[in-house]
Amino acid sequence: MKHQQIVTTLFCLACLLVMPLAAVAEAPSAEQVAEWDRRLEQAAARQAEAERLQGEAEAVYAAAYSDCLKKFLVNACREDARQVNLAVRRQSRTMISEARAEVRDVRKAQIAARQALPRATPPAVRAPAQ
Numbered sequence: 001m002k003h004q005q006i007v008t009t010l011f012c013l014a015c016l017l018v019m020p021l022a023a024v025a026e027a028p029s030a031e032q033v034a035e036w037d038r039r040l041e042q043a044a045a046r047q048a049e050a051e052r053l054q055g056e057a058e059a060v061y062a063a064a065y066s067d068c069l070k071k072f073l074v075n076a077c078r079e080d081a082r083q084v085n086l087a088v089r090r091q092s093r094t095m096i097s098e099a100r101a102e103v104r105d106v107r108k109a110q111i112a113a114r115q116a117l118p119r120a121t122p123p124a125v126r127a128p129a130q
Contacts, residue, residue, distance in 0.1 A: 028113045036106050043099040043106075050095035057088035 028036075061081055068077035 027117060028110075032113070036110060039102055039106050043102040046095050046102075047099040050092040050099070053088060053092040053095075057085050057092070061085040 061084070064081035064084075065078055068074050068081065071077045
């Protein structure tokens, strides 16, 4: 019985110590929001650049593929063009993946900041007047 009282007392003290910390949490600063926006814009720019590279690689590959018909070793030429295309596509996929990871990191930080805010208690519901 004595043990339960000690545990209960310690739990209450711990709650009293943690409650002020929750009240200290505040909305993200303007600098933090600006940093998030900047990171999101950079990620979008990297993703757009990667998609542009993919489009260019496809156009170059299509042109090289048709130009290979004029060469003696047609299949070797086409394989070389395909390898170049694959290398550019791998690079662009890596860029897209990194941009998406950056967006995920920013969103996680935004969610963490939102969850750190103290929750407002809903207003008490009153019975309608008669």
